[in-house]
Amino acid sequence: MNFRTKGLFSILRFNPTPCETFSNHHHQQCRTLVRVRLKWVKNRSLDHIIDTHTDLKAACLLKDAINRSSTGFLTSKSINDWQKLLGLTVPTLRFIRRYPTLFEEFPHPRYPSLPCFRLTNIANNLHSEEQRIFQTHEADTVQRLCRVLMMMKNKMVPFQSLHPLKWDLGLPDDFDRTLIRKYPDCFRVVKGPNGLCLKLEQWREEFAVSELQKSHENGELGSGSGGSGGYRQFKREYSALGFPMSFPRGYGAQNKVKAWMEEFQKLPYISPYEDSRGIDPNSDLMEKRVVGVLHEFLSLTIYKKTKRNYLRSLREELNLPHKFTRIFTRYPGIFYLSLKCKTTTVAIREGYRRGKLANPHPLSGLREKFYHVMRTGLLYRGKGVGMIPQPDNLGNVEEDDTEQEELEEEEYESGGEFCEDEEDSEVEVDSDED
Template sequence: MMMRSRTAPLQSLHALKWDLGLPDNFEKVLIPRYQDHFSFVKAPSGVSALRLAGWHEEFAVSALERCNEGGEMGDEYRQFKRGQTTLAFPRGYGAQKKVRAWMEEFQKLPYISPYEDSRHIDPNSELMEKRAVGVLHEFLSLTIHKKTKRNYLRSLREELNIPHKFTRLFTRYPGIFYLSLKCKTTTVALKEGYRRGKLVNPHPLVRIRQKFYHVMRTGLLYRGKDTNLIPREDVLLKDSENSVEDK
């Protein structure tokens, strides 16, 4: 729904399977169940793609809008819906006066929903930059771990209608994004999604993955400590193979 042509290449979606919580063969087991939502097409480049079959207005609400809709920001959100104010991204930009003043001006710019058509906006304007920040904010909000690799975003850059050098947005707005360069991989995370290094509202799938990781790690630790912990079936099978070789 955020794509310019309402279409996403299957190759790009496959790279994002882990981040979006999709099954390995989602195009075979998941998409056929929702034919009123999606359809398979050939993109102009010739690659297979997934196209939105029908627009559902109830899904065209960004995470920033939902966050402001309730709680303490309820009144401000109602003013935003009436066109009387704008929505602000999470703050946290240091103590420098110049930076604070610049960010206050940025926050006052109109909030453009990532689900709105942006082709009429000047691509070199500050408004388009805020719209790009909103798109990246929403995309990361949709991921399971509130983060993804920069290269995965690059493959969707044109469809998301974000600038060619979009990486600078992550360093330009450190109160919104966190950029990691660990393991020679550039990963971008949504800063508000974490508190003291842990997810604020973990997705149920995150808990399942953590349990699986714990089981696998515990098994590796035991295997390294004592060969007597190898299952009895494996020992019997190995003895049987040795006896055959002796004959």
């Protein structure tokens, strides 16, 4: 089913008759489907974040490419075909010229008609500050990368799938040459069926606790979702840890949506770090396990989001079903899909509160400074770059309060691609058993 054209969220109800067992617990259950027809609900706040991060990520990737260059600059010819690689909706040359506060244009030393670009002083200062953050939080970065590998079926991932995730996972640009070599007890480079792969060298039991389990252990989700007792119970047997859910306005109050949500939350939670190959791939338990894996992976990213295609490239390694992306539309209370910038991005709703990251990483603060310099340069590029303060004077840069207030927590129905019929009611539930 194409969710862009059908707009049909298949929501589960459960028959209490057990079908199979897992780890000696009778809890796999037969399913009947309740089809819930929902209009696509757009979250303007999250869409705005994804929109701004598209340009921010592209600028950061260009900054890293210039730093990698042996000449210290890039020519317009060399970046001409990078538009798709950078995820831009405009030509790369036009994009880089938008931000003279970061990228200084000058003629090539040997070919004056060839434009070249190098980093400005403030861009170099921001890069140096970024390197200090990487060094200070290196242990956290190593743990995050280990946990990503620990979720993989064979405890390894191809570099071709990992490199596009560098920015999302907060990995240094040269992590494959520096970080991996520095920690041979954690990582090893091996040859795989899809080229060179990064393999986990040593299993770390203390890392094998998911973010959902930590939240329950700390009581962050409240007693209604299991509380700390739920996590302790998990250590003894597979208990029902509930995911935090935040439905689009009006949908969560529907009785059948509530019934589905309660039954889904009662299913046992299988940690994404557990071996799942013994679970029936067509069972309800596997579906909750898939939700848990996607939730954990997104929780490990800096912004609690990534592109859907990046996850699709890891489908086999994460032991996900062929059509696992339907999970995102089936559980709109946990995930949010955005179609901004001609791509599909998926985020976990709990990662944001009032339009901002709930638990920001230090790297996100540095990137806010970077974006502030970008935006100021765009607004005042005709007046010179001298208007930009140095990084030490930028302070805690935040988005314009007026703009943010307009976007905070605003969700509304859209007649976009996710809608099946604009004349449908807000929520239409048809009980059809399959």
